[in-house]
Amino acid sequence: MTADAAAAFEPTRAAGLARLADFVPRAGRAYAAERNADHGPGDRTNVSTLSPWVRHRLVTEREIVAAVLERHPLSAASTFVQEVYWRTYWKGWLERRPSVWTRYAASVAPTLDALSGAERATYDDAVAGRVGLDGFDHWARELVKTGYLHNHARMWFASIWIFTLRLPWQLGADFFLRHLLDGDPASNTLSWRWVAGLQTVGKTYLATADNIARYTDGRFRPRGLATVAHAVDDDAAVPPAGPAPVPEPLPRATRVALLLHEDDLHAESLPALPPEVTVVGVAAPTAGEPRSPLAATAAVPAHFTAAALADGLARAAAYCRSSGTAAPAEHLPDLHPDTVIAWLRGLGAEALLTPHAPVGPTRDRLDVLAAALRAEGIPLHRRLRGWDARAWPHAHRGFFPFKARIPALLREEQMLD
Numbered sequence: 001m002t003a004d005a006a007a008a009f010e011p012t013r014a015a016g017l018a019r020l021a022d023f024v025p026r027a028g029r030a031y032a033a034e035r036n037a038d039h040g041p042g043d044r045t046n047v048s049t050l051s052p053w054v055r056h057r058l059v060t061e062r063e064i065v066a067a068v069l070e071r072h073p074l075s076a077a078s079t080f081v082q083e084v085y086w087r088t089y090w091k092g093w094l095e096r097r098p099s100v101w102t103r104y105a106a107s108v109a110p111t112l113d114a115l116s117g118a119e120r121a122t123y124d125d126a127v128a129g130r131v132g133l134d135g136f137d138h139w140a141r142e143l144v145k146t147g148y149l150h151n152h153a154r155m156w157f158a159s160i161w162i163f164t165l166r167l168p169w170q171l172g173a174d175f176f177l178r179h180l181l182d183g184d185p186a187s188n189t190l191s192w193r194w195v196a197g198l199q200t201v202g203k204t205y206l207a208t209a210d211n212i213a214r215y216t217d218g219r220f221r222p223r224g225l226a227t228v229a230h231a232v233d234d235d236a237a238v239p240p241a242g243p244a245p246v247p248e249p250l251p252r253a254t255r256v257a258l259l260l261h262e263d264d265l266h267a268e269s270l271p272a273l274p275p276e277v278t279v280v281g282v283a284a285p286t287a288g289e290p291r292s293p294l295a296a297t298a299a300v301p302a303h304f305t306a307a308a309l310a311d312g313l314a315r316a317a318a319y320c321r322s323s324g325t326a327a328p329a330e331h332l333p334d335l336h337p338d339t340v341i342a343w344l345r346g347l348g349a350e351a352l353l354t355p356h357a358p359v360g361p362t363r364d365r366l367d368v369l370a371a372a373l374r375a376e377g378i379p380l381h382r383r384l385r386g387w388d389a390r391a392w393p394h395a396h397r398g399f400f401p402f403k404a405r406i407p408a409l410l411r412e413e414q415m416l417d
């Protein structure tokens, strides 16, 4: 990890909370007016840059919105609150259409293999930041170096990738997923689909030189960008929404182990453990599980995730000890069933509790683990947070009907009267 990236994003909950406290005064009308400007990596004060912490729930969406609404009325902070709910919406949308993720994930390696020689050269230049397009090359390098890009830069980059360089959107999404500190199966895949015209069918996003120059303080004005953006062809229709997950009943067992994973590292605020349960162990894998079928997660996010897991594990163990339960914390190397079952056997645990993992690589591994545990007679209980349980039932159509529910959702969260 570079010194710059390490300084900007420290992978602890304490650092995330400090970033939140620093940002809250700017989350009202100032954010709404200024959020679209990308002033470059040296000045990110017009956005929160909280996404790496939210990605791992080192800081939760609920905490962020609560802190902002303590300081600002919803009328002033509605743009910021809506952005946080975009994340929740994308996660709920994909949760209810898991085949969109499965199909994307399965397509990445064959799509790379199918590139012609010329396309492969363009792809190699694009990810190395040497296609010769002003802005684009800078963002490719900024992403690899820092693990973060401004939202507008992500939109411009994806649009140029798809419509100017004519590269497959799946390979751009994979490049982002491997390099972003906040690389997220839902927000990333569905945002790339949105730019390509697959998410809101027929509606694409076209980056223009004027828009880029305006919102980058004139730093970039690329020449030769595509002037039309025809929606990408895709023969698969968007599947209908399946049911939203509902909270599972608590385990009846008395010896329960808690397994943390990179999608949720704030065990302290998980829906309450039953008082009669003795939590006998807390474990987290040493490093994040690979996000891409193509290549390992890049060094910057891999380092962040590994340290975030360590932070989550230490806090969870301290929390269990403070509530009187024995908590021998352990780093597991991975979520492989053999690894987890050996750990549970060592503890004499009768059930395994874990935060609900939304659709993505961690969920895929937990599904494999659940089947193996079933064969061993050990139930896996996935704890769904109230924030997700309340919002995801409304993430079945477009964002605009979902957005209309936000005040009601905030009342259910008891953040609005």
Ligand SMILES: Cc1cc2nc3c(=O)[nH]c(=O)nc-3n(C[C@H](O)[C@H](O)[C@H](O)COP(=O)(O)OP(=O)(O)OC[C@H]3O[C@@H](n4cnc5c(N)ncnc54)[C@H](O)[C@@H]3O)c2cc1C
Residues within 6 Å of the ligand: 035, 047, 048, 049, 050, 051, 052, 054, 055, 083, 084, 085, 086, 087, 088, 090, 149, 150, 151, 152, 154, 155, 158, 176, 177, 180, 182, 183, 184, 185, 187, 188, 189, 191, 192, 195
């Ligand atoms: C092509 C593309 C790929 C993207 N990939 C990801 C990704 O992998 N992971 C990811 O978290 N976001 C992704 N986004 C969404 C968005 O760009 C980032 O969430 C945002 O830039 C993070 O910076 P911030 O924390 O400073 O955001 P702020 O503007 O401060 O917003 C606050 C929070 O709201 C949420 N948020 C803001 N904008 C969006 C959005 N458009 N969609 C979903 N959530 C949003 C984030 O959790 C963010 O931390 C992508 C957007 C595009 C166009």
